[in-house]
Amino acid sequence: xxxxxxxxxxxxxxxxxxxxxxxxxxxxxxxxxxxxxxxxxxxxxxxxxxxxxxxxxxxxxxxxxxxxxxxxxxxxxxxxxxxxxxxxxxxxxx
Amino acid sequence: xxxxxxxxxxxxxxxxxxxxxxxxxxxxxxxxxxxxxxxxxxxxxxxxxxxxxxxxxxxxxxxxxxxxxxxxxxxxxxxxxxxxxxxxxxxxxxxxxxxxxxxxxxxxxxxxxxxxxxxxxxxxxxxxxxxxxxxxxxxxxxxxxxxxxxxxxxxxxxxxxxxxxxxxxxxxxxxxxxxxxxxxxxxxxxxxxxxxxxxxxxxxxxxxxxxxxxxxxxxxxxxxxxxxxxxxxxxxxxxxxxxxxxxxxxxxxxxxxxxxxxxxxxxxxxxxxxxxxxxxxxxxxxxxxxxxxxxxxxxxxxxxxxxxxxxxxxxxxxxxxxxxxxxxxxxxxxxxxxxxxxxxxxxxxxxxxxxxxxxxxxxxxxxxxxxxxxxxxxxxxxxxxxxxxxxxxxxxxxxxxxxxxxxxxxxxxxxxxxxxxxxxxxxxxxxxxxxxxxxxxxxxxxxxxxxxxxxxxxxxxxxxxxxxxxxxxxxxxxxxxxxxxxxxxxxxxxxxxxxxxxxxxxxxxxxxxxxxxxxxxxxxxxxxxxxxxxxxxxxxxxxxxxxxxxxxxxxxxxxxxxxxxxxxxxxxxxxxxxxxxxxxxxxxxxxxxxxxxxxxxxxxxxxxxxx
Numbered sequence: 001x002x003x004x005x006x007x008x009x010x011x012x013x014x015x016x017x018x019x020x021x022x023x024x025x026x027x028x029x030x031x032x033x034x035x036x037x038x039x040x041x042x043x044x045x046x047x048x049x050x051x052x053x054x055x056x057x058x059x060x061x062x063x064x065x066x067x068x069x070x071x072x073x074x075x076x077x078x079x080x081x082x083x084x085x086x087x088x089x090x091x092x093x094x
Numbered sequence: 095x096x097x098x099x100x101x102x103x104x105x106x107x108x109x110x111x112x113x114x115x116x117x118x119x120x121x122x123x124x125x126x127x128x129x130x131x132x133x134x135x136x137x138x139x140x141x142x143x144x145x146x147x148x149x150x151x152x153x154x155x156x157x158x159x160x161x162x163x164x165x166x167x168x169x170x171x172x173x174x175x176x177x178x179x180x181x182x183x184x185x186x187x188x189x190x191x192x193x194x195x196x197x198x199x200x201x202x203x204x205x206x207x208x209x210x211x212x213x214x215x216x217x218x219x220x221x222x223x224x225x226x227x228x229x230x231x232x233x234x235x236x237x238x239x240x241x242x243x244x245x246x247x248x249x250x251x252x253x254x255x256x257x258x259x260x261x262x263x264x265x266x267x268x269x270x271x272x273x274x275x276x277x278x279x280x281x282x283x284x285x286x287x288x289x290x291x292x293x294x295x296x297x298x299x300x301x302x303x304x305x306x307x308x309x310x311x312x313x314x315x316x317x318x319x320x321x322x323x324x325x326x327x328x329x330x331x332x333x334x335x336x337x338x339x340x341x342x343x344x345x346x347x348x349x350x351x352x353x354x355x356x357x358x359x360x361x362x363x364x365x366x367x368x369x370x371x372x373x374x375x376x377x378x379x380x381x382x383x384x385x386x387x388x389x390x391x392x393x394x395x396x397x398x399x400x401x402x403x404x405x406x407x408x409x410x411x412x413x414x415x416x417x418x419x420x421x422x423x424x425x426x427x428x429x430x431x432x433x434x435x436x437x438x439x440x441x442x443x444x445x446x447x448x449x450x451x452x453x454x455x456x457x458x459x460x461x462x463x464x465x466x467x468x469x470x471x472x473x474x475x476x477x478x479x480x481x482x483x484x485x486x487x488x489x490x491x492x493x494x495x496x497x498x499x500x501x502x503x504x505x506x507x508x509x510x511x512x513x514x515x516x517x518x519x520x521x522x523x524x525x526x527x528x529x530x531x532x533x534x535x536x537x538x539x540x541x542x543x544x545x546x547x548x549x550x551x552x553x554x555x556x557x558x559x560x561x562x563x564x565x566x567x568x569x570x571x572x573x574x575x576x577x578x579x580x581x582x583x584x585x586x587x588x589x590x591x592x593x594x595x596x597x598x599x600x601x602x603x604x605x606x607x608x609x610x611x612x613x614x615x616x617x618x619x620x621x622x623x624x625x626x627x628x629x630x631x632x633x634x635x636x637x638x639x640x641x642x643x644x645x646x647x648x649x650x651x652x653x654x655x656x657x658x659x660x661x662x663x664x665x666x667x668x669x670x671x672x673x674x675x676x677x678x679x680x681x682x683x684x685x686x687x688x689x690x691x692x693x694x695x696x697x698x699x700x701x702x703x704x705x
Contacts, residue, residue: 027671028678034603035679053490057614063689064610068679075678 025079032072039065120267123314127260127307133233134253135176137246154194157418161411164201172257172306174206178341178359180498182352193422195355199341200362200411200418203334207404209306210330213261213313214396223262229255264310268318282325288374291325292367295332296339305337309403316395323395327378330403331370338363352501354425361421366410377406436514437467442522450535453526457542460519461549462596462664467511468549469589472653474502475556476582477567484593489586493579499567504557512553519546545663552656559649562642573629577622577643581650584618588654592661601672605665608658609681615654616690622647 039062046058111118153163164181168174178199185195216222229251236248282290299308312329315321321329338360345356370377381402382392390397414421439460446456473480477500482492523539531539559581567578591611598604626643629635635643662680666673681689 023671024674024678027675030671031603031606031675031679035606038603060613060617061607061610064613064681067681067685067689068606068609071681071685072675072679 021079021082025076028072028075028079032069032076035065035069035072039069116267116270118267119263119270120311123260123263123265123267124302124307124311125260126256126263127310128302128304130253130256130258130260131173131304131306132253133249133256134172137249137251137253138171138176154190154198157193157197157415160194160197161201161204161415164198164203165205166201167198168202168205169208172209172212173304174202174306174337175304175341177202177205178337182341182345182355182501185351185355191422192351192354192358192425193418195351196358196362196418196421197415199355199359200415203337203363203366203407204404204411206305206337207400207407210309210313210400210403211397213310214400221262222258226255226258226262229258261310261314264314265317268314268320287325288328288371291328292332292335292371295329296336297332298329299333299336300339305333308333308336313396313399316399323398324378326395326399327374327402328371330399331367331406334363334407335367350430350503350506354429357429358421358425362410362414365414366406369409369413370406373409377402377409381405436510439463439515439518439522442518447525447529450526450531453522454535454538454542457519457523457526457539458664460515460522461542461546461660464512464515464519464546464549465660465664467515468553468657469593471502471504471507471511471553472556472585472657473589474500475504475560475563476585477563478582478586483586483589489583489590490579493582493586496568496582499560499564501564502560504553504560508553508557512550516546516550519543541663541666545660548656548660552653552660555649555652555656559646559653562646566639566642571639573625573634574639574643577625578646580618580622581646584615585650585653588615588657592657595661595665600665600667601669605662605667605676606679608662608665609686612655612658612681612686613689615651615658616686619647619651619654620690 042058042062042065046055046062050058107121111121154160164177168177171177181190181195181198181202184190185192190198233248233250233252233255236244236251239245239248295308295312298311299305302308309330312321312326312333316323316326341359342356345353345359381398384390384401384405385392385394385398390401440463441456441459443456446452469483470480473483477496477498478489478492482489520543523543526539527536563578563582566574567582569575569578588611592608595604595607623644626635626640626647630637630640666676
């Protein structure tokens with residue numbers, strides 16, 4: 001990812017209020033659940049001994065779902081850490 | 095209407111066959127003859143995976159070569175219709191010029207006269223049914239083979255066998271009729287007879303879709319004395335006119351080039367027929383003179399009819415051959431078909447402008463409409479029927495079985511079905527922007543406009559790709575063919591998968607599925623580029639073809655990318671949460687490239703840590 005784009009996203013992220021971040025977290029978790037189910041379905045299809053062409057296709061789809069879930073999890077982790085950090089700041093202020 | 099006509103023909107023919115055993119024999123003869131021609135066509139098609147195409151390209155750079163090719167191929171295939179239709183498809187694909195096409199059609203008209211000689215000279219003198227039987231037996235045995243070439247030979251043998259058997263039955267039928275009553279009593283002399291029998295010959299050929307079959311009927315009827323020599327000459331002229339109608343029908347489905355060739359065919363045959371009718375007395379005299387020189391007996395009307403058939407077609411060629419170039423110029427200048435009206439938008443109405451939400455929905459539906467049109471055009475551009483793409487049938491098999499690339503006028507369809515809608519979408523979005531709307535809607539409209547543009551760009555890339563696909567798509571070189579087959583399967587699969595995703599509920603998971611299509615596109619493209627480079631290194635590919643392959647690879651990649659870009663916008667849900675999740679989880683170019691190159695994912699496996 002380009003540095004400029006990353007910085008923009010970070011700035012955007014930092015400016016968001018907690019409510020928006022919570023909503024985002026929920027949406028991403030929802031989609032991650034669906035993606036996990038999709039991954040399971042793909043694995044079942046792969047176990048059913050498909051022909052070479054279909055196997056290749058399924059493996060490609062699995063790789064993509066895996067990468068998307070990895071990205072999603074990283075985002076969830078960042079959102080959680082940020083929430084914890086914000087809570088800690090507030091606690092120390094009091 | 096067609097159904098009613100078919101039922102009427104069945105009823106009349108059914109009654110006729112029930113009432114007259116002789117008619118049954120004649121009709122069976124015609125049916126077998128036509129079936130023989132269909133088998134012959136099938137046989138030749140089995141060998142047309144490039145051979146005919148290559149020969150056609152090499153043999154049409156001069157007019158005499160084109161005429162010679164038309165004569166030779168029609169003599170060999172015994173079907174001027176097949177040669178004419180193949181020629182139309184080649185002119186449509188701009189692989190040969192219109193003038194070369196006209197030359198081939200002229201030659202085909204001359205080549206078809208060999209059929210008359212075959213039937214008159216051999217068919218009615220020798221017991222050809224005796225030859226038919228072994229051909230049918232061997233043909234069927236070969237047909238049961240798996241090899242395509244052997245199957246092709248089987249079809250050819252069966253085709254000739256059925257042709258012979260058809261001739262035999264016709265002969266028997268007319269001989270039997272002769273014993274019952276005399277059809278020749280209905281002969282009409284003079285000019286009215288000439289015109290009447292020309293019209294009958296034309297009608298019979300249009301119905302049977304074969305001038306060969308008409309000639310067979312004429313010659314056997316003449317041999318049995320059921321038609322006078324004069325009327326038989328008129329029938330032969332009519333048969334020639336009728337064959338032009340079959341080509342004209344074929345030309346209707348072709349593009350402008352093909353249509354021009356069909357017009358040329360009709361013009362050529364009408365002019366030849368007009369000259370033959372006008373000079374019928376002189377022609378008959380010439381036939382008598384030439385018959386005397388070559389030793390055809392005075393009363394051998396069968397061979398004289400065959401000679402007449404050849405002579406008047408030859409006269410047509412001699413008279414019109416010097417005017418092929420001017421005819422080409424005239425056709426290009428004057429034959430323009432009124433373009434079909436441009437497709438109108440289905441969803442963009444002033445009422446939709448009332449709120450930003452309705453306007454965005456209208457634009458989104460219209461972009462989906464545009465995508466549907468592009469889907470059909472690109473499918474045809476890949477020489478695959480839309481119903482094949484939209485089914486579960488094996489795409490690899492459908493592509494492998496392609497014998498001919500479909501002619502397609504991409505420019506024409508672009509103007510009527512793509513550009514008109516794109517312009518309407520851009521115009522409508524402009525009107526929405528004129529009424530101040532929030533940033534959220536502006537962004538949505540911007541995305542939709544980009545999607546519309548991406549569709550247009552995919553179609554433009556299809557146009558370029560289709561041109562080379564017509565040239566090399568069914569190349570006799572296995573490596574080149576394999577490459578184009580790979581491109582076609584790739585794009586067809588993309589169209590199919592996007593089509594399936596569009597039937598699913600819009601949402602983040604649906605639009606995220608497009609990433610795997612992008613990965614497939616990148617991988618296939620990389621593999622094909624590696625293969626091209628390897629072939630260049632090993633000198634298996636001439637540089638000209640290699641550059642075409644590289645360009646086409648780029649076009650194929652662009653088609654895929656643009657279709658995915660457009661689909662992402664169309665598959666996006668209206669739910670803000672879904673859009674955020676889609677934005678966060680979608681893989682970018684770098685991610686896709688890393689996976690395509692086989693790099694291991696850097697993060698931990700997500701399976702165990704999913705929340």
